[in-house]
Amino acid sequence: MGRRREFDVDKALEAALAVFWQKGYEGSSFEDLTRATGVARPGLYSAFGNKRALFLKALDRYDAKYxxxxxxxxxxxxxxxxxxxxxxxxxxxxxxxxxxxxxxxxxxxxxxxxxxxxxxxxxxxxxxxxxxxxxxxxxxxxxxxxxxxxxxxxxxxxxxxxxxxxxxxxxxxxxxxxxxxxxxxxxxxxxxxxxxxxxxxxxxxxx
CATH class of the missing domain: 1.10.357.10 (Tetracycline Repressor, domain 2)
Incomplete structure (x- = not known):
């Protein structure tokens, strides 16, 4: 069995969206994303994939919510x-x-x-x-x-x-x-x- 995630994926995605919204894709570092989400890099990779995948998921959330x-x-x-x-x-x-x-x-x-x-x-x-x-x-x-x-x-x-x-x-x-x-x-x-x-x-x- 895989390890249970110890963070709220939905909240993490919302926090990542806020970073991308403010700084754009290229201006957002992984340090910015881990700081905003409160999730370490391995956790973000596990939940969302790489930075590009996280950005695209954040955009999907932007479309759906805003x-x-x-x-x-x-x-x-x-x-x-x-x-x-x-x-x-x-x-x-x-x-x-x-x-x-x-x-x-x-x-x-x-x-x-x-x-x-x-x-x-x-x-x-x-x-x-x-x-x-x-x-x-x-x-x-x-x-x-x-x-x-x-x-x-x-x-x-x-x-x-x-x-x-x-x-x-x-x-x-x-x-x-x-x-x-x-x-x-x-x-x-x-x-x-x-x-x-x-x-x-x-x-x-x-x-």
């Missing part, structure tokens, strides 16, 4: 509410507990060097999945008449991701939550009009 707002936002029936709820959720997580946390995925991607390219590619792949979900939701909004048929959904999805990543960087650098919310409000204020709104606009009289 990214639930994404699915909730995409399920909103109106596209403006989708956008509003998404940015509200993102900003709440990025400033959780009043701390300058930023986005764990963005933090990790920005802190990767050539030596950790596989990790960066994993983070990019996760962001691509989110962008794909956005494109699908925007295409639905076009079909339902909430966005004009000429809307470039691929570019608009990229724009949303770029704004969110920018919010994450700003949050990590300590920009106040109120300012982040103002940025999100500006995005909503400049959001494309619905097809009905476009058709309702007064037309110029011919000369």
């Amino acid at each position: 990214m639930t707002y994404l699915g909730e936002a995409l399920a909103e029936p109106r596209i403006r509410d989708v956008i509003r709820r998404f940015f509200e959720g993102a900003i709440e997580v990025q400033t959780l507990g009043g701390h300058a946390r930023g986005c764990a995925v963005v933090n990790g991607a920005l802190a990767c060097s050539d030596a950790t390219e596989p990790i960066r590619q994993e983070l990019i792949a996760r962001q691509a999945e989110t962008e794909h979900a956005w494109r699908a939701r925007l295409e639905r909004a076009v079909q339902e008449g909430e966005l004009p048929p000429t809307t470039n959904c691929e570019m608009l999805a990229t724009y949303i991701m770029a704004v969110n990543q920018g919010l994450g960087v700003q949050a990590k650098s300590g920009v106040p939550k109120a300012v982040l919310c103002a940025i999100a409000d500006h995005v909503l204020a400049t959001w494309p009009a619905s097809l009905a709104e476009v058709e309702a606009e007064p037309r110029a009289l011919p000369n």
Whole structure:
């Protein structure tokens, strides 16, 4: 029989996530991880595998625990509410507990060097999945008449991701939550009009 683990795996994973969230993958040493989890290196290896495996498990936990707002936002029936709820959720997580946390995925991607390219590619792949979900939701909004048929959904999805990543960087650098919310409000204020709104606009009289 194997030895029974003498630590709470779930709590250790949460502690490891906090380290990676703050420092990124490359900036987090095993000493940081053992100190935060209270688990010696052999125990971490036994429970999670190497540092890369631990990081990926921590990211899975981040998605499951802190990214639930994404699915909730995409399920909103109106596209403006989708956008509003998404940015509200993102900003709440990025400033959780009043701390300058930023986005764990963005933090990790920005802190990767050539030596950790596989990790960066994993983070990019996760962001691509989110962008794909956005494109699908925007295409639905076009079909339902909430966005004009000429809307470039691929570019608009990229724009949303770029704004969110920018919010994450700003949050990590300590920009106040109120300012982040103002940025999100500006995005909503400049959001494309619905097809009905476009058709309702007064037309110029011919000369």
